Amino acid sequence: MNNKMGFQEFLGGMRAISPLIAAVIPIGLVFGAVAATKGLSPAEAGLMSALVFAGGSQFVAMDIWTHPASWTGVGFAALLVNIRHVLMSASLGTRIDGFSQPARYLSMLFLADEIWAMAEFRAKVARLTPAWFAGLVMPFYLAWVVSGIAGAGLGAFLGDPVVLGLDFAFPAVFIVLVMGFWKGPETGAVLLASGAAAVATQHFVPGVWYIAAGALAGLAAAMATGKERDVGVTP
Amino acid sequence: MTVDIATLVAILAMAAATVLTRLSGLVLIRHVSLEGSRRKAIESIPPAVLMAVVAPTAFATGIAETLACAVTAFAALRLPMLVSVALGVASVAILRALGL
Numbered sequence: 001m002n003n004k005m006g007f008q009e010f011l012g013g014m015r016a017i018s019p020l021i022a023a024v025i026p027i028g029l030v031f032g033a034v035a036a037t038k039g040l041s042p043a044e045a046g047l048m049s050a051l052v053f054a055g056g057s058q059f060v061a062m063d064i065w066t067h068p069a070s071w072t073g074v075g076f077a078a079l080l081v082n083i084r085h086v087l088m089s090a091s092l093g094t095r096i097d098g099f100s101q102p103a104r105y106l107s108m109l110f111l112a113d114e115i116w117a118m119a120e121f122r123a124k125v126a127r128l129t130p131a132w133f134a135g136l137v138m139p140f141y142l143a144w145v146v147s148g149i150a151g152a153g154l155g156a157f158l159g160d161p162v163v164l165g166l167d168f169a170f171p172a173v174f175i176v177l178v179m180g181f182w183k184g185p186e187t188g189a190v191l192l193a194s195g196a197a198a199v200a201t202q203h204f205v206p207g208v209w210y211i212a213a214g215a216l217a218g219l220a221a222a223m224a225t226g227k228e229r230d231v232g233v234t235p
Numbered sequence: 236m237t238v239d240i241a242t243l244v245a246i247l248a249m250a251a252a253t254v255l256t257r258l259s260g261l262v263l264i265r266h267v268s269l270e271g272s273r274r275k276a277i278e279s280i281p282p283a284v285l286m287a288v289v290a291p292t293a294f295a296t297g298i299a300e301t302l303a304c305a306v307t308a309f310a311a312l313r314l315p316m317l318v319s320v321a322l323g324v325a326s327v328a329i330l331r332a333l334g335l
Contacts, residue, residue, distance in 0.1 A: 019316045019317035022317055023320050040242065041238070043237065043238050044239065044243075044246070047238065048249070051246055051249075051250040052249045052250050053253070054253050056288065057249060057252075057253060058249075061245075068239070068241035069239070069242045070245065071241070071244045071247075071248040072248070074245045074249050075245070075249055075251070075252050078248070078249040078253055079252035079253075079256065082252065082253045082256040082257075083256055084256075084287070084288075085253070085256035085257045085260065086256050086260045086263065087280045087283075087284060088280065088281075088284060089256075089257050089259070089260030090261070090264050090277065091260070091277050091278075091281065092260075093260055093261045093264045094264060094277060108257045108261050109258075111257045113285075113288070117281065120281050163328070163331065163332075164328055165324040165326075165327040165328030165331065166324065168292075168300070168303060168323055168327040168328075169323075169324055171289045171300075171304065172303070172319070172320040172323035172324060173316070174285045175293070175319075175323070176307060176310075176311040176320060177281075177285055178282055178285045178286055178289070178308075179311040179312065181281050181282040181285070186279075190279045190283050191282055191286045193283075194282070194283045194286040195287075195294065196290075197287070198286070198288075198291060199290050199291060199295050202290075202291045202295060203295065210287065210291060211284075212287075213287070214284075214286060214288075214290055215280070215283050215287045217283075218280075218282065218284070218287065219279060219283050221279075221283075222275060222276050222283065223272060223276045226275040226276065
């Protein structure tokens with residue numbers, strides 16, 4: 001691919017991620033503000049956003065934050081919240097055959113939910129290129145880190161995010177993405193299994209096991225309906 | 236601009252855990268062949284994961300959240316993503332203000 005085409009691809013990725021950047025800035029501000037209430041400095045909040053780059057686990061870490069920080073507690077929580085990334089990288093890994101080996105691993109380091117979902121969308125309709133993926137990652141990463149630092153600096157000036165409904169931006173983005181993955185009744189079975197398992201697990205099991213439980217239940221439902229169809233077509 | 240050492244270690248532990256999850260899927264598919272129904276299962280991962288994350292908000296948090304999720308989902312059928320998200324955020328703010 002020549003440079004001009006690569007740049008076009010990069011711009012295409014930026015265009016695709018731009019609505020998500022508008023959604024992630026308030027979430028980053030909220031994260032920073034919450035971190036400040038837990039005693040983190042703007043530098044520490046920014047460092048966490050830059051090195052962890054996984055919003056869900058960062059919010060959970062703030063939930064269970066102690067003084068001094070317990071690396072085992074938040075480390076294990078991050079593992080549990082982000083265990084879905086194993087499935088996500090396995091899934092996206094089958095879509096990036098055109099990437100060089102180092103590029104494959106480098107890309108996966110930036111596998112935030114929003115970036116992953118947009119990349120999966122792109123792979124459905126066109127060839128996903130490294131330049132397009134970079135166009136997703138760079139502005140989104142910057143927006144997440146800078147808004148986290150700004151939120152920690154502004155802290156209490158931001159007002160209550162719950163009253164403003166800003167805490168809802170993240171689930172709302174996910175709902176829009178879920179609707180985009182609808183492919184028919186078999187998707188319905190996956191969503192039903194995943195949703196039911198997540199709600200039940202969250203009700204009975206403390207912590208964030210519900211994400212892994214829901215994801216695995218959805219996967220199991222897909223395998224079960226897939227098998228049924230196999231039986232149906234082979235005599 | 237201070238960085239506490241215990242905080243730094245905690246951040247590094249989170250980062251290590253996250254990197255581990257992000258790379259292991261890639262390593263996994265190098266060793267497992269993906270044909271037929273396994274391929275189908277892989278394709279179901281995106282909706283399964285996204286649903287698991289939002290389900291407690293959508294179904295077990297409150298009436299305001301459930302209604303706002305429905306508004307967002309219906310909006311997503313017709314409208315661009317940013318508009319749908321904005322509608323969802325606005326509805327949850329209004330519904331909460333109404334005391335739901």
